[in-house]
Amino acid sequence: IGFPENSNCQTTTLNGCNFFVNNSAITGGAFEAATGTQSFFNSVNFNNNRADEGAVAYLNGTSQLSLSSSVMYNNGDSGNNGFTDKYSLVSLDNSVLNIEHTTAIKNNNTDSFIYVSNGVNILNSYNNYFYNPLSGPWLETASGPPQTVVEHACQIVDETNNNNDSTNELVTTNAFFNDTQYFVDEANHDYHLKNTAVLIDYVGNNCTTNPNLFNNNKDMDNQPRTDYAELGADENLFNDFIFANGFENLNVPSR
Numbered sequence: 355i356g357f358p359e360n361s362n363c364q365t366t367t368l369n370g371c372n373f374f375v376n377n378s379a380i381t382g383g384a385f386e387a388a389t390g391t392q393s394f395f396n397s398v399n400f401n402n403n404r405a406d407e408g409a410v411a412y413l414n415g416t417s418q419l420s421l422s423s424s425v426m427y428n429n430g431d432s433g434n435n436g437f438t439d440k441y442s443l444v445s446l447d448n449s450v451l452n453i454e455h456t457t458a459i460k461n462n463n464t465d466s467f468i469y470v471s472n473g474v475n476i477l478n479s480y481n482n483y484f485y486n487p488l489s490g491p492w493l494e495t496a497s498g499p500p501q502t503v504v505e506h507a508c509q510i511v512d513e514t515n516n517n518n519d520s521t522n523e524l525v526t527t528n529a530f531f532n533d534t535q536y537f538v539d540e541a542n543h544d545y546h547l548k549n550t551a552v553l554i555d556y557v558g559n560n561c562t563t564n565p566n567l568f569n570n571n572k573d574m575d576n577q578p579r580t581d582y583a584e585l586g587a588d589e590n591l592f593n594d595f596i597f598a599n600g601f602e603n604l605n606v607p608s609r
Contacts, residue, residue: 382412415447
């Protein structure tokens, strides 16, 4: 399964383009991967999905799911109204979960945001912004062998449930930020970055772009990605307008 990459889709994704909205299931509220399948999702909006396990996605044995430039918000309802809402993402039985340049914010899970268990699973998580203070820690892995392989770097994850958890400590940064400072209209779920957001050019200024990203040649707005990129799903257009009107009457749009 793959979602198309095109400029109209990518530049409008945060306000709505490819939708997984208002779905529910016992496992995998928005999406469940069958055994042995490969799925690539780029520029997808996941919101208000419910499940007992995996409100956003549930990976069965030896499946693979890659998420890029996507937004996950308001998935789960803290176990109310018919579903237990354990986890947003579940990866089981030798599966692979890749997440890059994605914003996950204010999901209401009753346990961790990501759960990985059973077998030699692989989780690659780079350049993401995860702020889910109503959930447990951002990642829970099953204890004991065989050990899950986790690689994660250049992320910001809320410290609410991660302060004293050595297993889930972030490699590059573990800083808490007030999300309302960074987005155009968080109250109405517009997660485009303000032009003043410190997340702009975060990748490159604070950490390096990982060369193994599966969508590394394109950013959110379908422009060539250089050494600098925004953290999370939105690639802000601020720098794209620097030469507008030959420096005359420069009017940088606010998104």
